[in-house]
Amino acid sequence: MMSINIVAxxxxxxxxxxxxxxxxxLACKSRExxxxxxxGNAKLLTYTTIFNLPWGFDQRFLIIGIAEFENGVKAMGxxxxxxxxxxxxxxxxxxxxxxxxxxHGEDIYGLKFxxxx
Amino acid sequence: MRDVAIIGVGMIPFGRRDEDSxxxxxxxxxxxxxxxxxxxDKSVNxxxxxxxxxGIIQHQTAIASSLVDRLSLLPAAAxxxxxGPASGGSAVKNGLLAVASGYYDYVLVVGGExxxxxxxxxxxxFVSTMTHPEVEYPYGVTLPGMAGMFTRLYMEKYGVTRxxxxxxxxxxxxxxALNPYAHVEMSISREGILDxxxxxxxxxxxxxxxHLYDACPVSDGAAAVILCxxxxxxxxxxxxxxxxxxxxxxDTHTLQERDDPTDLKAVSLAAKQxxxxxxxxPADIHVAELHDAFTILEIAESEHVGFFKKGEGAIAALxxxxxxxxxxxxxxxxxxxxxxxxxxxxxxxxxxxITFQLRHELPKNRQVKGAENGLTVxxxxxxxxxxxxVLRRVQQ
Numbered sequence: 443m444m445s446i447n448i449v450a451x452x453x454x455x456x457x458x459x460x461x462x463x464x465x466x467x468l469a470c471k472s473r474e475x476x477x478x479x480x481x482g483n484a485k486l487l488t489y490t491t492i493f494n495l496p497w498g499f500d501q502r503f504l505i506i507g508i509a510e511f512e513n514g515v516k517a518m519g520x521x522x523x524x525x526x527x528x529x530x531x532x533x534x535x536x537x538x539x540x541x542x543x544x545x546h547g548e549d550i551y552g553l554k555f556x557x558x559x
Numbered sequence: 560m561r562d563v564a565i566i567g568v569g570m571i572p573f574g575r576r577d578e579d580s581x582x583x584x585x586x587x588x589x590x591x592x593x594x595x596x597x598x599x600d601k602s603v604n605x606x607x608x609x610x611x612x613x614g615i616i617q618h619q620t621a622i623a624s625s626l627v628d629r630l631s632l633l634p635a636a637a638x639x640x641x642x643g644p645a646s647g648g649s650a651v652k653n654g655l656l657a658v659a660s661g662y663y664d665y666v667l668v669v670g671g672e673x674x675x676x677x678x679x680x681x682x683x684x685f686v687s688t689m690t691h692p693e694v695e696y697p698y699g700v701t702l703p704g705m706a707g708m709f710t711r712l713y714m715e716k717y718g719v720t721r722x723x724x725x726x727x728x729x730x731x732x733x734x735x736a737l738n739p740y741a742h743v744e745m746s747i748s749r750e751g752i753l754d755x756x757x758x759x760x761x762x763x764x765x766x767x768x769x770h771l772y773d774a775c776p777v778s779d780g781a782a783a784v785i786l787c788x789x790x791x792x793x794x795x796x797x798x799x800x801x802x803x804x805x806x807x808x809x810d811t812h813t814l815q816e817r818d819d820p821t822d823l824k825a826v827s828l829a830a831k832q833x834x835x836x837x838x839x840x841p842a843d844i845h846v847a848e849l850h851d852a853f854t855i856l857e858i859a860e861s862e863h864v865g866f867f868k869k870g871e872g873a874i875a876a877l878x879x880x881x882x883x884x885x886x887x888x889x890x891x892x893x894x895x896x897x898x899x900x901x902x903x904x905x906x907x908x909x910x911x912x913i914t915f916q917l918r919h920e921l922p923k924n925r926q927v928k929g930a931e932n933g934l935t936v937x938x939x940x941x942x943x944x945x946x947x948x949v950l951r952r953v954q955q
Contacts, residue, residue, distance in 0.1 A: 448694075460816070461694065461815070461816075462691060462693055462694045462813065468811065468816065487712075487815075487820075488708040488709075488711050488712050488820070489708060489711065490704055490707030490708045490710075490711060490766045490767055490768075490769075491707075491764065491766065491767050492699065492700070492701055492703065492704040492707070492765075492766050493763070493764055493765050493766065494679065494683055494701065494703060494765055494766075495680070495683065495699055495701070496680060496683040496684035496687050496699060496701055497678070497680040497681045497683070497684040498684060498699075499699050504699050506698055506699065506700050506704050506708070507708070508708065508814060508815045516815040516816065517694065517815060518694060518695050518698055518700060518813070518814075518815060519698060520698055520699070526767055531711070531712075531715055542697060542698055542699070543697060543698075543699060550697055552697055552698055553698075
């Protein structure tokens with residue numbers, strides 16, 4: 443299994459976790475960050491099925507969600523499910539690093555959340 | 560700082576306008592505003608063009624330079640203002656500040672977009688370019704997708720249901736059916752979109768829990784206003800409309816970094832600033848144009864600007880409090896929902912609509928009787944850049 447290739451940023455002064463990168467902390471304006479990796483499983487905070495996809499996606503629909511990792515990193519990703527029927531807010535999901543789209547014949551990798559409840 | 564008034568407005572019918580180029584749309588709306596202001600063959604000092612997609616969709620840049628040439632407004636100062644779906648509002652703001660500062664006396668502000676030139680796939684991709692390029696866009700998220708995720712949270716937190724959303728859709732389509740500038744001049748019924756077997760076909764999901772009739776159409780269109788100092792405006796024939804208040808605020812680029820993603824902080828702040836500048840309260844507003852790119856946004860914004868408490872906007876909409884004749888008529892134009900949402904045009908179109916209202920020149924079935932104060936909210940990104948204007952009718 444491929445490792446989750448994202449870096450989050452914890453403010454060295456106030457501890458706020460940022461993802462994506464900011465040059466200054468959203469809370470205290472400090473410029474010093476510790477790079478952290480998202481840890482453990484994640485909690486699904488919200489989700490939707492997108493039926494009108496943008497150019498570049500050759501499929502009927504796509505489920506997208508935002509999830510929070512055990513160490514507070516929050517990130518968007520695709521949800522690995524066939525419909526939203528089995529999904530609920532707050533459910534546990536396993537983060538995987540997988541192809542999320544193709545561009546110029548190349549796979550683009552990103553977060554895919556797999557429901558595990 | 561000088562008081563700034565609107566002395567001319569112009570708009571062209573929104574919709575699918577295959578026969579017109581982006582420059583045609585901008586020029587037609589501008590000429591109507593110039594004529595409405597009584598400027599005839601006179602010029603203006605400066606031109607601000609609100610446009611989001613010319614560089615991407617039409618493969619054309621420096622649009623304002625082209626427009627002043629086409630309109631023979633040379634050597635007026637000119638620039639294009641790009642601020643996503645709030646480009647129109649930002650263009651109005653630039654015009655406002657330019658006149659208020661005393662630097663320019665007459666300014667043309669025009670917002671326009673031509674989105675139907677490309678396929679739905681391409682238009683959706685174009686709008687998605689405002690999402691975060693690294694942590695959102697690659698996943699295929701769209702603006703309806705953002706709105707779907709927001710709606711799911713809003714429903715969970717405040718008990719909003721599809722019935723509430725449908726009330727907004729029906730109201731705005733009913734009003735759009737009366738507005739000759741609207742893209743979708745068509746009423747819809749509750750049975751047609753919610754309560755019957757046909758509704759499954761008529762109103763499919765676009766980004767659950769949002770359905771087709773919760774979303775605005777993709778449109779072509781343009782709208783324009785002419786601004787000048789209030790003292791000059793008082794000498795013209797029409798009731799001057801004062802830009803009494805203005806506010807703008809930003810929020811995090813990504814939804815995930817907001818402590819409470821249901822809290823549209825930039826909407827609250829922009830409206831608060833506009834009310835403070837105008838020395839008015841939400842209860843003083845007689846008519847509002849809110850940015851209902853999705854029905855949920857009309858409900859959420861009606862709460863965030865202070866018309867209703869959090870969680871009560873949906874109930875108010877269902878009870879008819881936001882209809883013409885209700886406590887606070889919202890989107891009497893049909894809103895983005897029915898008028899359409901040519902992204903760069905919307906912020907200007909909202910100001911044009913409120914100007915029509917405050918001049919009392921609309922037909923009875925669309926006019927808010929005796930309206931003196933109006934509010935607009937132009938919502939950029941997914942609430943990460945929001946502008947609000949309070950407009951006031953000035954007695955001559």
